[in-house]
Amino acid sequence: MNALDFTHDPAAQSWVLSANAADSDFPLQNLPYARARKAGSQQDWRVVVAIGDQALDLALAATQGKWSSAIQVLLDPLARGDLNSLMAQPAASRRSLRQALFExxxxxxAQQTRLQSALVAQSDLEFALPARVGDYTDFYAGIHHAVAVGKLFRPDNPLLPNYKWVPIGYHGRASSLVVSGTPVRRPWGQRKGPQDETPQFLPSQRLDHELELGLWVAQGNALGHPIPIQQAEEHLFGLSLLNDWSARDIQPWEYQPLGPFLAKNFGTTLSPWIVTLEALAPFRCPQERAAEDPQPLPYLKSTGNEAAGGIDLHLEVWLHTAAQRAAGRPAVRVAFSNMRHMYWTAAQLLTHHASNGCNMQPGDLLGTGTLSGPTPEQAGSLLELTFGGKQLIDLGDGETRTFLQDGDELSLRAYAERPGARRIGLGPCTGLIQPALPAI
Amino acid sequence: MNALDFTHDPAAQSWVLSANAADSDFPLQNLPYARARKAGSQQDWRVVVAIGDQALDLALAATQGKWSSAIQVLLDPLARGDLNSLMAQPAASRRSLRQALFExxxxxxAQQTRLQSALVAQSDLEFALPARVGDYTDFYAGIHHAVAVGKLFRPDNPLLPNYKWVPIGYHGRASSLVVSGTPVRRPWGQRKGPQDETPQFLPSQRLDHELELGLWVAQGNALGHPIPIQQAEEHLFGLSLLNDWSARDIQPWEYQPLGPFLAKNFGTTLSPWIVTLEALAPFRCPQERAAEDPQPLPYLKSTGNEAAGGIDLHLEVWLHTAAQRAAGRPAVRVAFSNMRHMYWTAAQLLTHHASNGCNMQPGDLLGTGTLSGPTPEQAGSLLELTFGGKQLIDLGDGETRTFLQDGDELSLRAYAERPGARRIGLGPCTGLIQPALPAI
Known part of the structure; x- marks a missing residue:
C-alpha cells in the first residue's frame, strides 16, 4: 500500500480548478470517498469523490463517463451508494479505480466534457456515514494519551505492564456512530464522587472530546482465520477523523471490571470522507518506538513496519463556543498532534484484532485511541489539557473551559504535507453540544 | 408483556401431534421464531416457527394460509427471512401474530389442511442466526457469578462497590456470533503467567463456556432519547441461550484498563430459536434481591419489577467429550442454574443501556452475563466449577476436566415449567471445540 505511482505526482493538476489551490484538502492526488446526496432531498445516497470544492457523483459518473469494463463493475455498486462493496475488493482493484478516477x-x-455535469458543489450536499459499519472497535494506541491519563491515577507508574506488549482495545457501539455535523446530546449517567455516599443520576458535567482516527477495514477474514501482519495493510481501506465523545464523570464509576460503556456509547462522530491508504502513501514514516521498548512478539512484527509503519498526518482540535460565534469571533485551536505518535501501527492493530480468529468485515471501523503528542499542548482530550479538570483553558475574551459546555462546537482537522508531495487533507469532523434532555 | 391470554391455556392442543408430548420444548403455547432452510439447499433463509418436532415455514404459510390483512402484512417480510421487521413492530402487533399462529x-x-404442507421436520433444517444483530452488548447481571469470580481475586471483598448500583456491561463483537452447531476454533492469544518474564503467543489452554441468555431488542429508540423503565419490556422481543466462550488465560493479561476483548470475541454461540416474552409470561417471578441490597436509583425502578421482573427459567450445562461419544456414553450435566438469579431484570438492563441516549435497534442483542446460581454446582462456567482451574471435574469413566479440550461438545439447555402452565423449552445451544490452527 506504500507504493508510489503516477497518482502521487505532485505536479499533476485537475480540470476542476478549485482542486489546484495549494490549500485544498482535496487535490487530484487525494480522491477520498463519501456517501452523500443533495441537501434536503430524498435522493438515495450515492458514493461521491471529493475534488477541490466539488464532488464527483458516481451515480452520474458511472453512466455519463467512459470506463473500462473492469472499472464499470467497480462503479456500479458505488452508484447505488454501496461503498462497502469497494472495500470488499482486492487492493489491486481499489488501486485501479483510484488510477481511473485520477486520469x-x-x-x-477526454472525460472532462462527459463528467462536468456529474460534479456537485460539496456545499450543496448532505452526508451519511461513508459505509455500513458492522463492528466498531476502539484501540488505545496513543501512548502519550495512555501515559497522561495514567499519570492522573498513578503518577509514578502511569503505563500498565501490558501496554507495550498488547495493542489494548475494546468494542465500541456501532449504532451511535454519526457523521460530522450531527449535534451531540449531553448524556445523563450515574456518577459517584469520592464524597458521595450513594451514586446520583444526572447530566454529565465532564463532557470531553477525544482526537482519534478511524481506520476502515477493507477485505475481511473468515472466522477462525487470522490476518498475517505482512498482509494486514491490504485489508485496510483508509481513514477518517473520529471524535470519541466521553463523559469523564460516568466513566470512573462504571468501568470496573469490564471497561468503558455508557461513558462512550452516546455518540461517536466521524468525518464524512475516507482518505485511502493509497492517497497517504507519500506520508508514511517510521514507527515511533523508544530504544528501550520491547520488540513486538513475532505475530506483530514485519520488516516493513519499522521503516514505514507510521503515517505523518498532522492533527488539530478547534473549539468554537456559542459566545465566540455570537460575537463573530473565530474558533480557537486548543491542541495539535500527529498520527505518527501511535505506539502500534494500523497493521499491528488489525493483525492483533484478528489474531484469535475474530472475523473482520468490509466496513468495520477501528478507532486508534486518542492521539496525543508528547507535550501538554498536544493533548487530544480536555481531560489531559486541564490535568483532570484542575486547570482552566483560556479561550480569550474572558472565556475559559475545563470540559465542554452546551453550545460548544468542537472540530477535528487533519492534513498531511511534506516537500515533494502534494498536501492532502481529511476535511473536518465537527459536533455541536446540545443541552441534556429533561429527566425521564 | 406479562398478561396472560388464551395462548397460555395449558390444556390447548395442536393438530401437530408431536407438539402435544409432555416433554416437547415446543408445544402450542411456545411458538418461537428462527431462520432456517432445507439443510444443504441454497434456498433463501425464511422465518420458521417451531411446533413440536416440526417447523412452520412462513414462506409457505404466508401464501397457503388464510390470514387477516393485518397478519398478512406481518407475515410477508417473515416469508422473506426478515425477522428484524417483526421485532420493529409494536408489542400489540407481535402479540396479534402470536395469537393468529396459535389459532x-x-x-x-380450519387452517390445518392449508398449512399441513407448510410444515418441515426440524431435523431436515439448517439454521442461520435468527436476526441481523446490529450491536451485541454483554452484561454481568449474574450476581453469583460476579461474587464467585471476584472471590478468586479478592476473597474478602468479591463484589466491586458499583455492582449493586450500575448494571455493569460492555460491548461485544457482533460479527463472531454464530448459531448453535457451528464448531468453535480454539483461539491463539497473548498470555503472561506470574512466572513469565515476557508474554507468549500460544493457543489458549484455559478455554471455557459461559451460561448466558441473550435478550433480543424489539423496537428501538432514537439516538439521544432514553427508554423509560415502564416501557422497557415493550422494547424486548424474546430470548435465546447464549454461550459466551472465554479464553481464561488471554483475559487477565489483556483486560486492563479497557475490559475483555480477544478473550471473548473469537466466537459466541446462540440457540437458533427466539422464545418470545409473551410465551414466558406464565413464568414471571419476583426480582431476586436481598433485604440489605440498595433500592435501584429512580430511573431503574418500576412497581412491576419487584413482583414479576424475573423469569423462572431452568438452565443446564451439558458436556459430551470425544471419548464419551466414541464409546456411546451419554453427555454429563456439569451444572444447572436458573434465570431468576439475575440481579438486574431484563427491563433494567435495557433502560440502563439507553439511559444516556444510546440508540437500540431491532435485533440488537443483550447478553445477561453468566447466570450462576448460589451454590458451587450451579456455576455457569468452568472457571467457577473448578475454582480457577484448581479442582478437577470428574466426568466418570476416568475422564476429568478443568477447562475444555479439543473435541468437547458443550450444550446449554433451558426450560420453564410450573403447575398450571404448559412446559416450554428453548432448544439446545451447542458448540464443538476444534483444535487451534497452526501458527501464523
Whole structure:
C-alpha cells in the first residue's frame, strides 16, 4: 500500500480548478470517498469523490463517463451508494479505480466534457456515514494519551505492564456512530464522587472530546482465520477523523471490571470522507518506538513496519463556543498532534484484532485511541489539557473551559504535507453540544 | 408483556401431534421464531416457527394460509427471512401474530389442511442466526457469578462497590456470533503467567463456556432519547441461550484498563430459536434481591419489577467429550442454574443501556452475563466449577476436566415449567471445540 505511482505526482493538476489551490484538502492526488446526496432531498445516497470544492457523483459518473469494463463493475455498486462493496475488493482493484478516477479528473482528460455535469458543489450536499459499519472497535494506541491519563491515577507508574506488549482495545457501539455535523446530546449517567455516599443520576458535567482516527477495514477474514501482519495493510481501506465523545464523570464509576460503556456509547462522530491508504502513501514514516521498548512478539512484527509503519498526518482540535460565534469571533485551536505518535501501527492493530480468529468485515471501523503528542499542548482530550479538570483553558475574551459546555462546537482537522508531495487533507469532523434532555 | 391470554391455556392442543408430548420444548403455547432452510439447499433463509418436532415455514404459510390483512402484512417480510421487521413492530402487533399462529395451529383449526404442507421436520433444517444483530452488548447481571469470580481475586471483598448500583456491561463483537452447531476454533492469544518474564503467543489452554441468555431488542429508540423503565419490556422481543466462550488465560493479561476483548470475541454461540416474552409470561417471578441490597436509583425502578421482573427459567450445562461419544456414553450435566438469579431484570438492563441516549435497534442483542446460581454446582462456567482451574471435574469413566479440550461438545439447555402452565423449552445451544490452527 506504500507504493508510489503516477497518482502521487505532485505536479499533476485537475480540470476542476478549485482542486489546484495549494490549500485544498482535496487535490487530484487525494480522491477520498463519501456517501452523500443533495441537501434536503430524498435522493438515495450515492458514493461521491471529493475534488477541490466539488464532488464527483458516481451515480452520474458511472453512466455519463467512459470506463473500462473492469472499472464499470467497480462503479456500479458505488452508484447505488454501496461503498462497502469497494472495500470488499482486492487492493489491486481499489488501486485501479483510484488510477481511473485520477486520469478522468486530470487536466486534459477526454472525460472532462462527459463528467462536468456529474460534479456537485460539496456545499450543496448532505452526508451519511461513508459505509455500513458492522463492528466498531476502539484501540488505545496513543501512548502519550495512555501515559497522561495514567499519570492522573498513578503518577509514578502511569503505563500498565501490558501496554507495550498488547495493542489494548475494546468494542465500541456501532449504532451511535454519526457523521460530522450531527449535534451531540449531553448524556445523563450515574456518577459517584469520592464524597458521595450513594451514586446520583444526572447530566454529565465532564463532557470531553477525544482526537482519534478511524481506520476502515477493507477485505475481511473468515472466522477462525487470522490476518498475517505482512498482509494486514491490504485489508485496510483508509481513514477518517473520529471524535470519541466521553463523559469523564460516568466513566470512573462504571468501568470496573469490564471497561468503558455508557461513558462512550452516546455518540461517536466521524468525518464524512475516507482518505485511502493509497492517497497517504507519500506520508508514511517510521514507527515511533523508544530504544528501550520491547520488540513486538513475532505475530506483530514485519520488516516493513519499522521503516514505514507510521503515517505523518498532522492533527488539530478547534473549539468554537456559542459566545465566540455570537460575537463573530473565530474558533480557537486548543491542541495539535500527529498520527505518527501511535505506539502500534494500523497493521499491528488489525493483525492483533484478528489474531484469535475474530472475523473482520468490509466496513468495520477501528478507532486508534486518542492521539496525543508528547507535550501538554498536544493533548487530544480536555481531560489531559486541564490535568483532570484542575486547570482552566483560556479561550480569550474572558472565556475559559475545563470540559465542554452546551453550545460548544468542537472540530477535528487533519492534513498531511511534506516537500515533494502534494498536501492532502481529511476535511473536518465537527459536533455541536446540545443541552441534556429533561429527566425521564 | 406479562398478561396472560388464551395462548397460555395449558390444556390447548395442536393438530401437530408431536407438539402435544409432555416433554416437547415446543408445544402450542411456545411458538418461537428462527431462520432456517432445507439443510444443504441454497434456498433463501425464511422465518420458521417451531411446533413440536416440526417447523412452520412462513414462506409457505404466508401464501397457503388464510390470514387477516393485518397478519398478512406481518407475515410477508417473515416469508422473506426478515425477522428484524417483526421485532420493529409494536408489542400489540407481535402479540396479534402470536395469537393468529396459535389459532392456526390449534387442534380443530380450519387452517390445518392449508398449512399441513407448510410444515418441515426440524431435523431436515439448517439454521442461520435468527436476526441481523446490529450491536451485541454483554452484561454481568449474574450476581453469583460476579461474587464467585471476584472471590478468586479478592476473597474478602468479591463484589466491586458499583455492582449493586450500575448494571455493569460492555460491548461485544457482533460479527463472531454464530448459531448453535457451528464448531468453535480454539483461539491463539497473548498470555503472561506470574512466572513469565515476557508474554507468549500460544493457543489458549484455559478455554471455557459461559451460561448466558441473550435478550433480543424489539423496537428501538432514537439516538439521544432514553427508554423509560415502564416501557422497557415493550422494547424486548424474546430470548435465546447464549454461550459466551472465554479464553481464561488471554483475559487477565489483556483486560486492563479497557475490559475483555480477544478473550471473548473469537466466537459466541446462540440457540437458533427466539422464545418470545409473551410465551414466558406464565413464568414471571419476583426480582431476586436481598433485604440489605440498595433500592435501584429512580430511573431503574418500576412497581412491576419487584413482583414479576424475573423469569423462572431452568438452565443446564451439558458436556459430551470425544471419548464419551466414541464409546456411546451419554453427555454429563456439569451444572444447572436458573434465570431468576439475575440481579438486574431484563427491563433494567435495557433502560440502563439507553439511559444516556444510546440508540437500540431491532435485533440488537443483550447478553445477561453468566447466570450462576448460589451454590458451587450451579456455576455457569468452568472457571467457577473448578475454582480457577484448581479442582478437577470428574466426568466418570476416568475422564476429568478443568477447562475444555479439543473435541468437547458443550450444550446449554433451558426450560420453564410450573403447575398450571404448559412446559416450554428453548432448544439446545451447542458448540464443538476444534483444535487451534497452526501458527501464523
Amino acid at each position: 478522468a479528473l486530470r487536466e486534459g482528460s | 392456526a395451529l390449534r387442534e380443530g383449526s
